[in-house]
Amino acid sequence: MGTKSLSCPPTAAVEVLTALPLRLEAALEAVRGPESGSVVSMLGTVRDSEEGEAILAIHYEAYEPMAERVIRSVVAEAEHRWGVRAMAVHRLGRVPAGETAVLAAAAGVHREETFAACRFVIDEVKARAPIWKARFEEAL
Amino acid sequence: MGLRILFFGGCAERLGRKSLDVPLGAPVRVSELVSTLTELRPLRGGLGGVQIAINLEYAGADAEVRDGDEVAFLPPYSGG
Helix, strand or coil, X not given: CCCCCCCCCCHHHCCCEXXXXXXXXXXXHXXXXXXXXXXXXXXEECCCEECCEEEEEEEEEECHHHHHHHHHHHXXXXXXXXXXXXEEEEECEEEECCCEEEEEEEEECCHHHHHHHHHHHHHHHHHHCCEEEEEEEECC | CCEEEEECHHHHXXXXXXXXXXXXXXXXXXXXXXXXXXXXXXXXXXXXXXXXXXXXXXECCCCXXXXXXXXXXXXXXXXX
C-alpha cells in the first residue's frame, strides 16, 4: 500500500461499472476528504433466496455506455444538490449470493445532507440506470 | 451505415438476439420503428413497457431516427 493521498481523486476517475467484487474501503476512500465530518454508504447485496427459491447468484447485464453516463449524472446531481462528494458503482456479470451488487457512498460536512445524498444516489441509480438482472442461478 | 438496434432483457430473449443492423434510407419516427419491429413474430405481443434511447439519450415516440443512429430498447430496469 502506498501513502494515502489527502486529496480526493476526481469523481470521473472512479469506475462505475465493474465485473470485479466491490470494495467498500476503496469506495469510502474515493469520497472522503479532510473536510468530511460524515461518510455514509449503502450496499445492495444479493440475497440467498427470492420468492421462496434459493438463489446461488444473480447475473447482471447493462447497456454499459448509457448506464455509465446515467450513474455519473446521478452522482454529479447529488454532489451539486447537497454539496457532498458521492460515488456509485454497480457490479456486472455473475454476483454470488452474499456479495455486493451495487454500492453508493457519500461524504459531507454533516450527516443530514450526507444521508440524503447517499439515499438519492442509490434510489436514482436503481430507477434510472439501464441495468437488468439477466438471470437467476437457482440452487437445486 | 444503417441503423443499429440493441435489445436487452425480455426483448433480447424473445428475439434470440441482442442486436439487429438494418439499412435505413430516410429518417423514421420511433413510433414507426416500433410498429415495424412488433410485426416480427417474436415481438408480436408488444414490447412490454420498454423505453427507447437514441444514441444513449431517452427518446419519445415522435423522435426521429436517422441513418447511423444506435437505438436501444430498454425494458424496465432491475439493477441493484
